[in-house]
Amino acid sequence: MCSLAFASSKVSGVRVWSGPDNTRIVLDLSAAVEFSHFNLSQPNRLVLDLKNSQMATKLSEVELSGNLVKKLRPSTPKAKQDYRLVVELNQAVNPTIFSLKPTGNYGHRLVIDLPDKAGKEQTQKQQQQISKVKKQQQLAGNRDIIIAIDAGHGGEDPGAIGRRKTYEKNVTLAIAKRVQRLINQELGLKAVLIRQGDYFVNLNKRSQIARKNKADFLVSIHADGFTSSQPKGASVWVVSTRRAKSEVGRHLEEHEAESDLLGGVGEVMGSVENDAHLNFALIDMQMDYSMNTAYEVASKVLGELGRVTSLHKKRPEHASLAVLRSPDIPSILVEAGFITNLNEEKLLNSGNHQERIAQAVVKGIKTHYRNKPLAGTLYAQTYGVRKHTVQKGESLSVLAARYNTSVAGLKKANKLSSNTLRIGQVLTIPNS
Known part of the structure; x- marks a missing residue:
């Protein structure tokens, strides 16, 4: 023996x-x-x-x-x-x-x-309070749209490391907290941070935390790294069912696998909550919605990023990454720049640049949900299609004042050639 x-x-x-x-x-x-x-x-x-x-x-x-x-x-x-x-x-x-x-x-x-x-009990109490408030909002039809913000890496896993010894995990948390602040300033949106400090969260658990917080959307913040210092520019990634085609995409997938090892969890921690008992047809439908929504938001965020920094690619890229795979939560991964590029490392350390990146991310998300607000949300009440049935004594000027819009806007939305209205006529009220 x-x-x-x-x-x-x-x-x-x-x-x-x-x-x-x-x-x-x-x-x-x-x-x-x-x-x-x-x-x-x-x-x-x-x-x-x-x-x-x-x-x-x-x-x-x-x-x-x-x-x-x-x-x-x-x-x-x-x-x-x-x-x-x-x-x-x-x-x-x-x-x-x-x-x-x-x-x-x-x-x-x-x-x-x-x-x-003790910490877990406190977290559970907070979750219960959040759920209670959300149920009340849902009954009133004016709940917030919940945006989960995932700061990549953390704790044992530093992420990519720049030549000036800048750790990706610190940059991502700084940008994530800026995104959180900006989202919480917007009436009708609510931000949830996946990690709030320098500790590692299992890659699969990140989506679970978003789900427990009833998140409608998840954005994961990263700072790219590569084997050479030449690549530069921000990019936005969405889920792919296949291996990434680009060299940077494959490097990103390999880096994610290494992150799981650095974090030191994986199978050791045992199984977590299993959502596999959902109807397959429902998952299919939900996944289609999530992927389409994610791509639309990614495109808008990318457009905004292009206004404040250089882009690595002008269109959303695809990769098979754990944080993007949740079928019920549309998710994107934002690479704020290459930390392995000396110039971009300097920018990513700048508070002003971090703020501009955060503003671009939030503006892209806001634009999408203003154009396509979720039912039962305050955004739907504010930006959604509203209908009004004309009552006796009402005119275009009266309705324009009531709904904080203009007579010209009402006429354009309803293709009216005159100011005359008839009782019972259903009008579309444009967003103010």
């Missing part, structure tokens, strides 16, 4: 990332390590034993994130050659611990995922 042999390993780095409902601790290792763990209570602690290992970084200098982890400290291991790490906690946890092989710029890692029960 043989057993796996593990080389001596050094822990060269420790990082802590905090999300809304979990905290992640990542140990950078010089080699794969055999490990075991157990929990202690009163006070709550997680004890992790690393076989044949030593700590090569100062735990006191590790920046803690969130409220779950109180302290990281060493303790006396059972065997002299081992290392024991104690994680002091503010609540009892059931951790998920797994190792990751080297990928990208990362070597061996050990990942400790700690579910934050």
Whole structure:
């Protein structure tokens, strides 16, 4: 009987990332390590034993994130050659611990995922309150159109890295928060951020978060990277059922697969909510709507981006990316520029340029939904086709004043050659 042999390993780095409902601790290792763990209570602690290992970084200098982890400290291991790490906690946890092989710029890692029960309960309460408000709005027929904004990468996954060491994950979050602010300034639109800080969200879970928030549309913000510094310009991507044709598209798909590995989740976290029990015919219809809507919005966003920055392609491009594949939520992915291009890296670091990119994205989305407002929304009341049945004593000037439009607009919308109206006549009221 043989057993796996593990080389001596050094822990060269420790990082802590905090999300809304979990905290992640990542140990950078010089080699794969055999490990075991157990929990202690009163006070709550997680004890992790690393076989044949030593700590090569100062735990006191590790920046803690969130409220779950109180302290990281060493303790006396059972065997002299081992290392024991104690994680002091503010609540009892059931951790998920797994190792990751080297990928990208990362070597061996050990990942400790700690579910934050208090944070999850707070998130659920917020979701319940949001659902309650939305139901009230739906009954009144004036609900907001919900736009989910996904800042690409995050946490362990930096995304593309520029020559000036600009991380894509930081640029995308900065632009996403600007998009959120601009959308929330628009009456009838409401923004939801998929991630609000520097932590990784599983690629498939991003659409699920949008779905839980009843999102009508999802826009994912990225900053392109490539193997050379020549490519430049913004682009907008929509879903494809086939592999991307362009070299940049294939690089994007490969980069997404690497991101999943860097984030360190995938199958390890177990299955999530399964929406597969939907009627296939319904999915087909929904997918057609989602793809058509996504392409229309992508075209409008691309047009607006062309006014504020150079474009890599003048038409929406297609790729098979996880964040675009939701059949029930139209989704686009915006590449704000190439972070691997020195000039565009400088621009993407500029707050003014980030604001212009955000404005272009929001304007494209607003234009689409003003032209095609969703039923039951405030946008439909404001921008949708309105009808009026003429009553006794009403004239074009009276109706123009009532609906905040003009007599000329009413005549044009209804193809009227005179100002004369008849009782019972149905008029189309143009948008003001």
